[in-house]
Amino acid sequence: MCIIVKKAEIFLLFTHITYIYRTLDAIRVNRRAYLKGILAVGTLSITSFSVFKWVDLNKSVAPGKLWEKRAIIAELAELIIPETDTPGAKAAGVDHYIIDVMISCNPVRQQHKFFSGLQDLEKYALDNFEKDFLKCNTNEKRQILQHFADHAEYSNRILNKINNKLFGQSFFSKLKNLTVEGYCLSRLGVTEGLAYDYIPGKFEACIPLQPNQKSWATK
Template identity: 45%
Template sequence: MNRREAVQRVALMMGGVLAAPLMAGVMGQVTNTGTSVAVTAEQEALLAEVADIIIPTTDTPGAKAAGVEKFIVRVMRDCYKKEDQDKFYAGLAKLDADSQTKFGKGFIALDTAQKNEMVKLSTTEDKPFFLRMKELTVTGYFTSEIGATKALAYLPIPGKFEGCIPLKPKQKAWAL
C-alpha cells in the first residue's frame, strides 16, 4: 500500500473526501505562500495531547507517539490560509481556556477522564475546531510510519513476482 492508497482509505473511513488543503499537505505540497501563524512549543504540546485523546495508545501506539502534532503544524502552516489557521488555533486556545474554567487547570494538566470530557464537550460547543482537529489527527496518524505499520496491515512488497502464471477464465490481467 502506498501513501496515496492509505489516504484514500482513511478518507473513506472518515466518511467522505479529504479537504483540498489537507490532501495537498499529505502529498507534501505547499499551497499557502502567504503569512502563517507562528506556533509555540506550548501550542504544539497541546495539539499532541488533544490528538492523543482522539487516537490514544492502546495495543498500538497513539497519535502522540506518531508525532501527529508535527504533521498538524506543518499542514496548517503550508496548506491553510492564515484566516483558517487563526480559527483553528483560536479553537485550540478555547479548549485550553475552557479546561481552565471548568477544572482550574489547563488541558495538558488534566487527567485522562477530564481530557476526554473536554474533547467530548468541544464536539458540540466548538464543532468546526473539533472536526478539523479530528481530520488532521486521523490523516496524520494513518499516513505516519507508526500508523501505517502498527495500526494498519502493512505489506512493504505486495506479493512475490510470478512472471508467467495462467489466468483463470474471465480473469483480467494485472495492471503494471
C-alpha cells in the same frame, strides 16, 4: 469608526450572501433546501458572524504560536487516537504533522480558526476545572474535548456545508481530520496501527477476512 464598521458589515453581508448562493448552487439543492439556506444566512449571522471576527480571521497565524501549543496538540491527538494494543497518535508524532500541515497547507482563515479553537479550549479548561488543560487528568481532558466535539457542527447538513465553506472547518473537525491523516500516514500508524503491504507482488481479489484483520494502510 462606527460608520466604517457599518459599511464593512453591509459589504461583508453581501459577500456572505453571494457566497451562500454559490454554495447552494454548487450543491444543487431543491427549492425547499434553498429556502432553508436563506434561513441559514440569518442563523449563521447571529451565531458566528461578526465583522471583527472576520477581519481577525484574515490575518495570518505566526507559526511560532502554533509550535508553542505543540504539547496540547499532542495531548489532544492522543485523546482521539490513544495508544491501545497498537501505538497512539503521540508515539506516531502526529502533533508535528498537524502543525506542519496547518501552517503550510491551510488557508489563513482555517489556521486562525484552529488557533482560536485551541485558545477556547484552554480557556474552557480554566473556567471549568480551574487549571491548565495539560494539568487536567485524562478524564477531565476527555470531558473538555467532548464539549468541543458536541459543539463542532450544526445538526443541519446544509448549514454545516455553508459554515465550512465560509469560515473553514470547526476546530474539532479539523483536529480530528488531521490527527487521522497524520496517524494513518505515519510510520507507526501505517505499519502497526494498520496493515501495510509495501510490495504486494500479486493481487488476490477475494480472500477471507482474518481474525482481527486491520485495514490496508494504502489503496
